[in-house]
Amino acid sequence: MTDASFWDKVAPKYALSPIGNPQAYEYTLDRTRSYLKNTDQVLEMGCGTGSTALLLASSVDHLTATDISPAMIAIAKGKPTPQTNITFAVQDAVPEGRKYDAVLAFNLFHLVPEMENRFRQIHAALPEGGYFISKSACLRGGLKGIGFAILLPMLRAMGKAPYVRRFTATALEQAITAAGFDIVESGNHPGIARYVVARKRAS
Numbered sequence: 001m002t003d004a005s006f007w008d009k010v011a012p013k014y015a016l017s018p019i020g021n022p023q024a025y026e027y028t029l030d031r032t033r034s035y036l037k038n039t040d041q042v043l044e045m046g047c048g049t050g051s052t053a054l055l056l057a058s059s060v061d062h063l064t065a066t067d068i069s070p071a072m073i074a075i076a077k078g079k080p081t082p083q084t085n086i087t088f089a090v091q092d093a094v095p096e097g098r099k100y101d102a103v104l105a106f107n108l109f110h111l112v113p114e115m116e117n118r119f120r121q122i123h124a125a126l127p128e129g130g131y132f133i134s135k136s137a138c139l140r141g142g143l144k145g146i147g148f149a150i151l152l153p154m155l156r157a158m159g160k161a162p163y164v165r166r167f168t169a170t171a172l173e174q175a176i177t178a179a180g181f182d183i184v185e186s187g188n189h190p191g192i193a194r195y196v197v198a199r200k201r202a203s
Helices: 003-016 022-033 051-059 070-077 115-125 142-157 169-178
Strands: 041-045 062-067 086-090 102-106 131-137 181-188 193-200
Touching (some): 003 070, 041 051, 051 062, 051 086, 115 169, 131 169
Parallel strands (some): 041 102, 062 086, 102 131
């Protein structure tokens, strides 16, 4: 089973799932809005069923929201919204030849085998000083990390989990920095979810 087909399969249930920690979710939404301008062209990668994209679209000029799962994108397109400045599309990598003022990716990079390559693509799509804002599950280290190390291979073998990459918050931020970004803000919101705001470094 490919990762896209896994997410297609779980999309209806995923769409009905409540937000795990509403307070942390609202906090990171507000922090993200503080870096966006109403003139910005924004890309959100791994948008799922589009809930976050729809909430952020009013803060920018246009938001392109992408996901590898056609079923997720179909649900996103079917949601009622007053927003007319948002485009949903099935896409894995950063669209070639496009430029954005900010790139967002929430709860995505622990699901991406070639995370570092994605960071380089994002860097290329941003102007100097452009923002890359992400939240990633850091699943290596501590008792939870040990539990994930044991359970994830078993669940994936049974078709009940997608590919999951385990890394620490330090390793995540080192990879972002190595791709040409400076970390502006970071923190855990909540627990193992590392929120990172990075700015494209001056060349």
